[in-house]
Amino acid sequence: MKICIPTMGNRGLDEFVSEHFGRAPTFTVVDMETKEVKVISNTGEHFGGVKVGPDVILEGDADVEVMLCSGLGPRAIGMFEQFGIEVYVGASGMVKDVIRAFQAGMLHEAMDADACKEHRH
Numbered sequence: 001m002k003i004c005i006p007t008m009g010n011r012g013l014d015e016f017v018s019e020h021f022g023r024a025p026t027f028t029v030v031d032m033e034t035k036e037v038k039v040i041s042n043t044g045e046h047f048g049g050v051k052v053g054p055d056v057i058l059e060g061d062a063d064v065e066v067m068l069c070s071g072l073g074p075r076a077i078g079m080f081e082q083f084g085i086e087v088y089v090g091a092s093g094m095v096k097d098v099i100r101a102f103q104a105g106m107l108h109e110a111m112d113a114d115a116c117k118e119h120r121h
Helices: 053-060 074-082 095-103
Strands: 002-007 026-031 037-041 064-069 086-089
Touching: 002 095, 026 053, 026 095, 037 053, 053 064, 053 074, 064 095, 074 086
Parallel strands: 002 064, 064 086
Antiparallel strands: 002 026, 026 037
């Protein structure tokens, strides 16, 4: 299984989670089977591009199955659902800590009620 986390930079497992999904400078992808870590630069609309975060992630690694994040807007939740990617919210701290929290069942699956209120439009 491949897990993706919006992050603040390029430090892999030792990087901090971005609190704002769409404005995350990077997305860190961790392959839970091989332990391979890949960092994808966010080239989306908040960084001068035309794509949105889910599209950037799928172009960078089409095998992502799970997104772990602090929070995100309803549009992103819907897009991930369309792509068959499960979204869990409540992530904070470093990537390695978020993965442990997910494995321990401490994050919960995102629903529209979990969407960031400033992105309801």
